[in-house]
Amino acid sequence: MGGNYIEVIFTLPQPGSIQQDLLIAGLGEAGYESFLETEEGFNAYIRQEAFSDGLLQAAIREVPGDSLGYEIKLVEARNWNQVWESNFTPVVIGDTCRIRASFHEPDPSVPLEIQIDPKMAFGTGHHETTWLMASWLLELSLPHKKVLDMGCGTGVLAILAAKTGASQVFAADIDPVCVESTVENATLNEVPVQPLLSDIDALPYSGFDLILANINRNVLLDHLPFYAEKLNDGATLLLSGFYQGADLEAIRDRAGECGLTFTETRSRNKWAAAQFRK
Structure with a gap:
C-alpha cells in the first residue's frame, strides 16, 4: 500500500463483540481498507485523501453503546510497512x-x-x-x-x-x-x-x-x-x-x-x- 494513511485506534469495552462487528461494517462502507485486531479492540486504516471525520462520526453513531474510545494518527508512506510489522507479529x-x-x-x-x-x-x-x-x-x-x-x-x-x-x-x-x-x-x-x-x-x-x-x-x-x-x-x-x-x-x-x-x-x-x- 502506497501513500499516507489515517490510522484510527479503537478501544472497546468488549473486543470481539457485536459492537465491534457493527463498527467494522460501517467503516468498511465508509472506505476503510484494512483492520487489525488488538487486545483492546482494533485499528482501522484508510487512505488520507479518503478520510472524512464526518463519515467516521456517522459510523460511530450507528453503533450501540457509548463507552468506546478512539485515537486518530497519520501513518506516513515511508512508515507503512513498519506499522504492519509492529502490529502484526x-x-x-x-x-x-x-x-x-x-x-x-x-x-x-x-x-x-x-x-x-x-x-x-x-x-x-x-x-x-x-x-x-x-x-x-x-x-x-x-x-x-x-x-x-x-x-x-x-x-x-x-x-x-x-x-x-x-x-x-x-x-x-x-x-x-x-x-x-x-x-x-x-x-x-x-x-x-x-x-x-x-x-x-x-x-x-x-x-x-x-x-x-x-x-x-x-x-x-x-x-x-x-x-x-x-x-x-x-x-x-x-x-x-x-x-x-x-x-x-x-x-x-x-x-x-x-x-x-x-x-x-x-x-x-x-x-x-x-x-x-x-
Whole structure:
C-alpha cells in the first residue's frame, strides 16, 4: 500500500463483540481498507485523501453503546510497512503452529506454519478467541473429516483444518471481503478450501463431522439450531467469541435445547471456547 494513511485506534469495552462487528461494517462502507485486531479492540486504516471525520462520526453513531474510545494518527508512506510489522507479529500456538504474515520470515523450527494477510477480514491468531480455537483444533484428529468454518474471516481456522488432514473443508461468511480473503489465504498456503458466501441457514451443505464458529454470542445463539441440523450424529461443534460466565451459560442452555451435549470449556483472559457433541 502506497501513500499516507489515517490510522484510527479503537478501544472497546468488549473486543470481539457485536459492537465491534457493527463498527467494522460501517467503516468498511465508509472506505476503510484494512483492520487489525488488538487486545483492546482494533485499528482501522484508510487512505488520507479518503478520510472524512464526518463519515467516521456517522459510523460511530450507528453503533450501540457509548463507552468506546478512539485515537486518530497519520501513518506516513515511508512508515507503512513498519506499522504492519509492529502490529502484526507472528503468533505461536503451543510448539507446533506459527501464524505469520507473508512479510515475516519462515521459522523452520516450527512444524506447521500458516501465512495470513488479513486485509479487511479478522483472524490472525492474536485475539484470544482465535488462539483458543486454533489450539483446540490442533488437538483433534481430522483425517477423513468434513469440516465447516462458519464466519471464516481470514480463513485461518479452515486453513489450519486443511493443513492438519481434513478431507473436505468449507469456509463460509456473509461478508464477501472475508470470502475473498479466505480464497487468497488458502491459495497462499496451498490448501484446498471451498469458499461459500452464505449464512448458515442458507448453506447448501450438511453432514459435517466438525463445525467451527468463532462469532459473537448473539449470532451463535441464533445459529445453534442450524449447527445441530447440519452436524452428523456423534460430530463435534467448537464455539468461541464470547466470555466466561453468563455468555457461556447462555450458549450452553441454547445448545442443550438444540440436542447438543456440552463436553468442555476453556478460557483465555476471560474469553471462552466450548465444545459440544451431537
